[in-house]
Amino acid sequence: MSIGESILRFLETMGFAAMTWQQAVMIGVACILIYLALKKGFEPLLLLPIGFGVLLGNLPLAGLMAPPVYETVIDPRTGQAVQEMKEVGGLIYYLYQGIKLGIYPPLIFLGVGAMTDFGPLIANPRSLLLGAAAQFGIFTTFIGALLLDFLPGISFSPQEAASIGIIGGADGPTAIYLTARLAPHLLGPVAVAAYSYMALVPLIQPPIMKLLTTKKEREVVMEELREVSRTERIVFPIVVTAAVSLILPAAAPLVGMLMLGNLLREAVSMQPILNRLLKTAQNELINIVTILLGVSVGATASGPLFLNPRTLGIILLGVFAFAVGTAGGVLLGKIMYRTSGGKVNPLIGSAGVSAVPMAARVSQTVGQQYNPSNFLLMHAMGPNVAGVIGSAVAAGVLLSMLG
Amino acid sequence: MDTWEKLDIGLVMTVLGMGIVFLVLIFLSSLLGFFERLFGTRRSPAAQEPKPAAPAAAEEKPPPLPRPPSKPAPEPAPAAAAPAALRPAVVAAVMAAVSAYLQAEALALEPPVKRLPDDLSFWGRAARLDQMMARRL
Numbered sequence: 387m388s389i390g391e392s393i394l395r396f397l398e399t400m401g402f403a404a405m406t407w408q409q410a411v412m413i414g415v416a417c418i419l420i421y422l423a424l425k426k427g428f429e430p431l432l433l434l435p436i437g438f439g440v441l442l443g444n445l446p447l448a449g450l451m452a453p454p455v456y457e458t459v460i461d462p463r464t465g466q467a468v469q470e471m472k473e474v475g476g477l478i479y480y481l482y483q484g485i486k487l488g489i490y491p492p493l494i495f496l497g498v499g500a501m502t503d504f505g506p507l508i509a510n511p512r513s514l515l516l517g518a519a520a521q522f523g524i525f526t527t528f529i530g531a532l533l534l535d536f537l538p539g540i541s542f543s544p545q546e547a548a549s550i551g552i553i554g555g556a557d558g559p560t561a562i563y564l565t566a567r568l569a570p571h572l573l574g575p576v577a578v579a580a581y582s583y584m585a586l587v588p589l590i591q592p593p594i595m596k597l598l599t600t601k602k603e604r605e606v607v608m609e610e611l612r613e614v615s616r617t618e619r620i621v622f623p624i625v626v627t628a629a630v631s632l633i634l635p636a637a638a639p640l641v642g643m644l645m646l647g648n649l650l651r652e653a654v655s656m657q658p659i660l661n662r663l664l665k666t667a668q669n670e671l672i673n674i675v676t677i678l679l680g681v682s683v684g685a686t687a688s689g690p691l692f693l694n695p696r697t698l699g700i701i702l703l704g705v706f707a708f709a710v711g712t713a714g715g716v717l718l719g720k721i722m723y724r725t726s727g728g729k730v731n732p733l734i735g736s737a738g739v740s741a742v743p744m745a746a747r748v749s750q751t752v753g754q755q756y757n758p759s760n761f762l763l764m765h766a767m768g769p770n771v772a773g774v775i776g777s778a779v780a781a782g783v784l785l786s787m788l789g
Numbered sequence: 790m791d792t793w794e795k796l797d798i799g800l801v802m803t804v805l806g807m808g809i810v811f812l813v814l815i816f817l818s819s820l821l822g823f824f825e826r827l828f829g830t831r832r833s834p835a836a837q838e839p840k841p842a843a844p845a846a847a848e849e850k851p852p853p854l855p856r857p858p859s860k861p862a863p864e865p866a867p868a869a870a871a872p873a874a875l876r877p878a879v880v881a882a883v884m885a886a887v888s889a890y891l892q893a894e895a896l897a898l899e900p901p902v903k904r905l906p907d908d909l910s911f912w913g914r915a916a917r918l919d920q921m922m923a924r925r926l
Contacts, residue, residue, distance in 0.1 A: 511821035514814040518807075525806050529799035533792060544798055617828040618821075625820055633813055751891065772814065779813050783806045 404446040408689020415692070416441035416684070419578065428585035432558060432680050436577060439684020442478060450476040451685050482682040486570065490679040491563035492643040497672025498559070498774070499623070499647025500664055502742065506768040508618050509611040512722065512730075517772025519718035520738025521780045523554030523711025527703050528784075534703070539695035545569050548784040550700050553580045554707025555777030556587070556741040560640060562683060564781045567789055574687025575697045579704035584741045590705065591712045591736050591748045598716045599732050603723055604756040606731040608765045619652040630779060636789065637782025641775065711739045715769065737766035740773030 387395075397403060419437030422428040442450050454475035461468045484490040507513050531547035534540050542550065549565040549572050561580045565573050583590065596604075623645035631638035650664045719735025733753050737745040749766035 508821055508824070511818040511825075514818040514821075515811070518811045518814040521810050522807060525799075525803035528802060528806075529796070532795040532799045535792070535795075544795075544802075547799075548802075612825075615828050618824050621824060621828065622821070625824075626817060629817060629820065630813060633816075634809070747891070775817070776810055776814060779810050780806060783809050784802075787802060787805070 399447070401446040401448065406446070406689065408693050409444040409446055411693055412444040412687065412689045413441055415687075416444070419684075422582070422585075426585075429581045431676055432577075432581045433585070435677050435680025436581065436684035439478070439681035440574070440687045441684075442681065443685030443688060448476070450478040451482070451688075452476040453479055478682055478685040481678050482685065484675075484678055485562060485566045485573070485682050488563060488566065488639060490675050490682075491559035491566075492639040493675045494559040494672060494679065495640050495778075496643040496647040497667050497675070498742070499644040499649075500651050500667035500672075502644075502648060502651075502771055502774070503767070504622055504648055504771055505614045505619065506611055506764050507771050508614045508622055510765070510768045513734075513768030514772045514775070515722070516715050516718055516735045516738040516769035517740070517774075517776040518738070519735065520711045520715035520740070520769070520773050521555060521776045522714030523707040523709070523739070524551045524777070524780050524784075526710045527551040527554050527707035530706060531699070531703055534699050537695070537699065540699040542696070542699070543569075545788050546572055548788050549576055550703050551707060552576075552777070552781055552784065553583065553700075553704045554711045554739075555773070555780060556580070556584055556708060556711065556739045556745070557774060557777040558584065559679075560777045560781045562679065563640060564784060567785060570686070571691055572696075572700065573683055574692050575700045577683045578687065579701050583704050583708050584744065587708070587739070587741045587744045588748050588751075590708050591739070591745065592752050594709055594712045595716055595733055595736050595748075595752050598713060599720065601756060603720065603732050604753060605760065606723065606728060607757065607760050608731055608734075608762065609729065611764060611768075616652070616655055620649065620656070623649040623652070626775070630775070630782075634779060634782040634786065636785040637778050640778040640781065644774065644778065708739065712736045715739060715773075731760075731762055731765070734762055734766040734769055738769040738773045738776065740770065740777050742770050742774060743767065745773075746770040 416437050419433055419440060423430040423433035423437055442448070452473075452475055454471050455473035456469040457472045458467050459470045460466070528544075528547050528551035531542045531550045532544065534542060545568040549561075549569040552561045552564045553576060555561065558577070558580050561576055562573065565576045569576075627638075627642050627645040630641045647667050650660055650667055654660050654664050715735035715738035716732050717735070718738075719730060719732030722730040722735075723732050731749075731753060733749045734746075737749045739745045746763055746766035746769075750761065750763040753760045753762040
């Protein structure tokens with residue numbers, strides 16, 4: 387072989403020779419996501435691994451997402467045809483199995499539960515209703531996605547529509563868990579939309595909150611929450627797991643792991659040795675899973691799947707889902723304001739959108755604009771964490787009906 | 790599947806889905822109400838007033854000993870019946886913490902609260918934390 391032929395052969399193995407325009411565009415999209423994560427601070431914990439995963443998944447010829455190649459051979463001992471692995475799959479193909487098999491999102495929920503204080507929710511059980519109302523965004527977006535086929539090139543099946551609707555739950559792990567089961571090809575755009583809009587909660591929510599409430603309602607100062615006993619804190623996760631899983635078994639992985647994390651957190655006061663497990667759940671475990679989840683999700687966003695009109699539909703519907711979820715929570719908050727004789731500030735209803743703790747902070751910030759001595763943060767944390775349970779239940783419903 | 794079929798599916802899913810979500814969460818809410826009765830503590834102490842209400846006590850029975858020249862009355866406690874004698878430095882520290890948490894602009898506090906540089910060694914940070922914990926209420 388001459389040197390010229392060797393050089394040509396080498397050039398043909400380079401990624402440049404095999405790059406398509408879609409891959410080039412997706413590499414640009416990856417750079418944008420990384421920019422948003424680093425420079426603008428858009429949920430960097432997830433958006434940075436996702437952005438880098440998009441880059442890795444769209445590198446031509448790298449084969450990071452390539453499945454293993456099997457060939458059928460005859461076993462010399464038994465004489466039977468067996469499958470033998472001829473080529474190992476790519477790195478991210480194997481990491482992706484954690485999503486495909488529904489492992490990563492529940493593990494993330496374990497960490498979330500370990501970091502979440504359900505005290506405000508236990509002290510004010512009515513918050514659960516606000517968390518439920520905010521899930522309205524999921525189902526209205528589901529309808530919207532189904533009806534979007536009047537736009538050319540955009541048509542979603544019920545499973546795809548459910549994966550888009552769950553964006554309105556503002557819960558990344560839940561969205562990924564549901565989408566991986568119902569419409570795995572939409573994982574990339576759904577995850578990117580979900581985490582981007584979660585970062586935009588402080589921009590999306592306040593105008594809706596102000597539109598739907600009066601000045602008098604926004605100024606309501608709520609009564610201080612009661613103290614919650616240690617027994618209640620420990621019994622809560624056990625009972626919620628059992629109750630929700632018996633009613634809706636499909637929600638068991640998410641709700642169960644969320645509550646296990648919370649039980650670890652609350653049980654430390656009785657058995658300090660459990661602090662080891664708690665620290666692991668809060669730190670190492672969730673950090674490791676976050677990296678693997680983010681990279682795997684990003685790598686699924688290939689050019690042909692991401693660069694089409696349906697992605698635009700998903701992005702538009704994502705905003706709609708957040709907006710309707712916020713409105714649903716605030717409107718129920720208004721009803722509770724009236725039925726309680728003015729004791730409930732409707733602004734905390736917007737925190738039912740389960741972007742913890744961002745949505746609760748937004749309630750606090752908007753409330754303080756109208757009454758500087760008003761501290762709504764802890765009151766808003768009740769609906770905020772209720773929304774996590776609510777979105778997991780909603781995902782369980784969708785999975786039961788459409789899975 | 791035509792548009793009407795899709796709308797039909799959508800509406801059924803919405804009614805069923807929201808209904809189940811509400812029912813589950815109402816059930817949990819009822820359980821929590823039951824727990825409160827079974828395991829809960831009573832109201833938090835916040836609603837109680839501070840017993841040594843200094844501004845109010847100023848007019849009470851004057852002690853036999855002559856009082857020192859009256860200082861200006863302490864700040865009228867706003868909504869949350871605050872303890873009568875919160876030092877300004879404590880108030881400033883609390884407001885600085887709240888501002889930092891909310892990422893609000895730095896307030897002009899009196900006395901001024903200065904953010905310490907974050908370039909301490911591990912042992913320096915441990916010592917600082919130890920001091921803070923020792924002063925914890």
